[in-house]
Amino acid sequence: MPNGQITKSLAELGLHGATGARGSARRVSGIAIDSRDLRPGMLFAALPGTQVHGASFVERALKAGATAIVTDPAGAAIIGDTLIGQEVGLVVMRDVRAAVAGAAALWFGVQPAMMVAVTGTNGKTSVTSFLRQIWQYAGHKAINIGTTGVDGDWHFPLKHTTPDALTLQRILSEAAEAGVTHAAMEASSHGIEQRRLEGVMLSVAGFTNFSQDHLDYHKTFDAYFNAKAGLFSRLLPEDGIAVINIDDPKGADIARVAEDRGQEILGVGKNPGARLRLVAQRFDATGQDLRFEWRGQAYQQRLDLIGGFQAENVLLAAGLAIASGDDPAHVFAAFPHLTTVRGRMQLAARRGNGASVFVDFAHTPDAIETVLQAIRPHVMGRVVAIVGAGGDRDRTKRPLMGAAAARFADMVIVTDDNPRTEDAATIRDAVMAGAVAEGGCDVREVGDRAEAILRGVDMLEAGDALIICGKGHESGQIVGHDVLPFDDVEQASIAVAALEGLI
Numbered sequence: 001m002p003n004g005q006i007t008k009s010l011a012e013l014g015l016h017g018a019t020g021a022r023g024s025a026r027r028v029s030g031i032a033i034d035s036r037d038l039r040p041g042m043l044f045a046a047l048p049g050t051q052v053h054g055a056s057f058v059e060r061a062l063k064a065g066a067t068a069i070v071t072d073p074a075g076a077a078i079i080g081d082t083l084i085g086q087e088v089g090l091v092v093m094r095d096v097r098a099a100v101a102g103a104a105a106l107w108f109g110v111q112p113a114m115m116v117a118v119t120g121t122n123g124k125t126s127v128t129s130f131l132r133q134i135w136q137y138a139g140h141k142a143i144n145i146g147t148t149g150v151d152g153d154w155h156f157p158l159k160h161t162t163p164d165a166l167t168l169q170r171i172l173s174e175a176a177e178a179g180v181t182h183a184a185m186e187a188s189s190h191g192i193e194q195r196r197l198e199g200v201m202l203s204v205a206g207f208t209n210f211s212q213d214h215l216d217y218h219k220t221f222d223a224y225f226n227a228k229a230g231l232f233s234r235l236l237p238e239d240g241i242a243v244i245n246i247d248d249p250k251g252a253d254i255a256r257v258a259e260d261r262g263q264e265i266l267g268v269g270k271n272p273g274a275r276l277r278l279v280a281q282r283f284d285a286t287g288q289d290l291r292f293e294w295r296g297q298a299y300q301q302r303l304d305l306i307g308g309f310q311a312e313n314v315l316l317a318a319g320l321a322i323a324s325g326d327d328p329a330h331v332f333a334a335f336p337h338l339t340t341v342r343g344r345m346q347l348a349a350r351r352g353n354g355a356s357v358f359v360d361f362a363h364t365p366d367a368i369e370t371v372l373q374a375i376r377p378h379v380m381g382r383v384v385a386i387v388g389a390g391g392d393r394d395r396t397k398r399p400l401m402g403a404a405a406a407r408f409a410d411m412v413i414v415t416d417d418n419p420r421t422e423d424a425a426t427i428r429d430a431v432m433a434g435a436v437a438e439g440g441c442d443v444r445e446v447g448d449r450a451e452a453i454l455r456g457v458d459m460l461e462a463g464d465a466l467i468i469c470g471k472g473h474e475s476g477q478i479v480g481h482d483v484l485p486f487d488d489v490e491q492a493s494i495a496v497a498a499l500e501g502l503i
Helices: 054-064 073-079 098-109 124-137 166-179 189-192 221-237 251-261 306-323 327-334 365-377 396-407 425-436 450-459 489-498
Strands: 043-046 069-071 089-092 114-119 142-146 149-152 181-187 203-207 241-245 264-269 278-283 288-292 297-303 345-348 356-360 383-387 413-414 442-446 466-467 476-479 480-487
Touching: 043 054, 043 098, 054 069, 054 073, 054 098, 054 383, 069 073, 069 098, 069 203, 073 089, 098 166, 114 124, 114 221, 124 142, 124 149, 124 181, 124 306, 124 327, 142 166, 149 181, 166 181, 189 221, 203 221, 203 306, 221 251, 241 251, 241 413, 251 264, 264 306, 278 306, 297 306, 297 327, 306 327, 306 365, 345 489, 356 365, 356 489, 365 383, 365 396, 365 450, 365 466, 383 396, 396 413, 396 425, 413 425, 413 450, 425 442, 450 466, 466 489
Parallel strands: 043 069, 069 089, 114 181, 114 203, 142 181, 203 241, 241 264, 264 278, 356 466, 383 413, 383 466, 413 442
Antiparallel strands: 142 149, 278 288, 288 297, 345 356, 476 480
């Protein structure tokens, strides 16, 4: 290893019981999960994958100069006698993902002092963004980590809602070194189950809601819920605070998990038992006024946000801020200054007749129902919804998405989302079937998403609203294995400009 290069022993990384090449005393100069990222002297984490086991790349790792390998028993079987005669240490761990996450935390060594994680099917991005904004209003240097990347006082692009453990720990370390003291992160079910958050020093955790999604991966509702619950049953320490939306049917189950661990519970919602309780909402064309209670005292604040569910997201974020130590009065004072998350009930354009076009990430039956119900009080005319479903994902939710749209919109346009490697028409057929079976509104099929948006905008009359569901902040459309440039907000703006004769 080059002189002066930082190294740590396998034992210092929590990887005990290594065989070969000085065992656990073996020193490494870094950690890599992808064999292509390896440099001489590094530890290769050969993890099980959905397609292939990382141990299949051990020979490539050796050629790249890896001096130690950590894997699970299945990986050790694949490696076999490949390491005989090699100056390479081998660590076999039953829960290798957790071991690597812990090793990554020990390697990077520093995180923001206040770490908060939020799980749930919908609302994670909004809640973590609102929490970050509340923290910033209070004077903290803060970030939120998730679907839209790393936003706030420090920025970093991401490929996954919950990045792999190595990337996550690097982000936390670099953010802390840049002066960030508060970080809120989305905890996806995949990220929790795949042990990506092990080693994150959480003080507070939040739960938004639970509905159908990701059954292509988790297979059953119980498995999906148990993955979410892992944030409280395994990752949040016993002295942590659980902030829970107790209005959700699964909120009570999450509360029981937290109680079993001895965690303090801060319930949020309209339920009389909520410690932070939403009492009333008044809607208008540009936002809403909230009346809520905290410890018996009533408060009223303005939110310049569209959608009743946004109030629930904001109050959950407020509960998380209070749990993280901020003064409640200062937390509530931040409400009028909060801005929506990109692609979440975002006002994309407005027609000359006053009709509005919104973009939202809603891509589950529950989320579509929520956004359509939420926008209704703000709209005097019709609500038009554009919906589609992603390919290579949970197929059972497609007709349910169509049905939800037909149930709560006055008109539905079914179009392509991210078809990926599936036949786009087949996906649309499933969404259409659900919408048509539900009945009650006009349902049309327009495969090309740009054309669907143009048609939706064209049919808007004074007082109407169009909501484009599914892709939210995404700037590309996945067709086959290609990512084609496509932004719903941009397309909506172009459609309005074209129809108003501005281009």
